[in-house]
Amino acid sequence: MTKIEKLSLENLDQFLLIFKEVLKTGFPEYSEDLVNFLIEKDYAKNVFEEKLKSNQWFGFLEFIEEKPAAFLLADSLYGGVSYCNWLGVGESYRGRGLARDLLNRWEEEVEKAGGHKLTLITQGRKNHDFYLKMGFKQEGFEEKSWFGLDCWIYGKVIGEPRPNLFLR
Numbered sequence: 001m002t003k004i005e006k007l008s009l010e011n012l013d014q015f016l017l018i019f020k021e022v023l024k025t026g027f028p029e030y031s032e033d034l035v036n037f038l039i040e041k042d043y044a045k046n047v048f049e050e051k052l053k054s055n056q057w058f059g060f061l062e063f064i065e066e067k068p069a070a071f072l073l074a075d076s077l078y079g080g081v082s083y084c085n086w087l088g089v090g091e092s093y094r095g096r097g098l099a100r101d102l103l104n105r106w107e108e109e110v111e112k113a114g115g116h117k118l119t120l121i122t123q124g125r126k127n128h129d130f131y132l133k134m135g136f137k138q139e140g141f142e143e144k145s146w147f148g149l150d151c152w153i154y155g156k157v158i159g160e161p162r163p164n165l166f167l168r
């Protein structure tokens with residue numbers, strides 16, 4: 001049985017278990033030093049605590065049989081747009097629709113909050129067809145971007161921009 005929980009201070013330790021596992025094994029485009037830097041500095045537990053308390057990040061954790069299996073982390077809406085920082089599924093849980101579930105849940109949340117667009121980037125080509133399948137368009141390319149790696153930008157427009165909400 002699967003269930004999705006919104007990321008909170010209560011389930012943060014479970015989120016970090018699967019987050020760290022997938023960062024270490026699922027991103028061959030990132031060096032071991034970069035993965036360690038991300039886990040220990042930019043995405044350390046205290047950073048998550050601060051960003052969640054101040055509502056700058058939100059995310060979802062998907063469980064299979066009560067075990068943390070997949071996650072999505074995003075920036076809160078700004079100007080009607082939400083940016084997904086990370087999406088990952090544990091190696092043994094892939095190909096079962098978990099990433100699709102999480103992208104749908106993110107979209108629902110952004111829609112509910114009055115947002116009109118989802119964005120994300122990838123720094124490898126392995127998921128290009130996956131994002132197209134999930135309804136995203138490739139909207140840009142940046143050479144030698146963050147951490148010196150090439151970067152592809154994807155976006156999905158999910159509604160009309162609503163200045164009455166984002167200029168409030």
Ligand SMILES: CC(C)(COP(=O)(O)OP(=O)(O)OC[C@H]1O[C@@H](n2cnc3c(N)ncnc32)[C@H](O)[C@@H]1OP(=O)(O)O)[C@@H](O)C(=O)NCCC(=O)NCCS
Nearest residue numbers: 026087088089094095096097098099100122126127129130
């Ligand atoms: C990419 C990733 C998130 C996909 O997760 P997943 O749960 O296996 O994906 P889903 O099962 O929801 O797949 C949905 C559909 O996309 C397809 N798909 C999944 N990964 C794909 C890929 N890399 N390329 C093309 N199609 C893919 C599936 O076959 C499925 O197709 P269907 O609807 O015809 O059955 C997962 O492989 C992963 O975590 N990889 C390592 C970390 C990573 O790359 N994260 C994304 C960072 S940009």
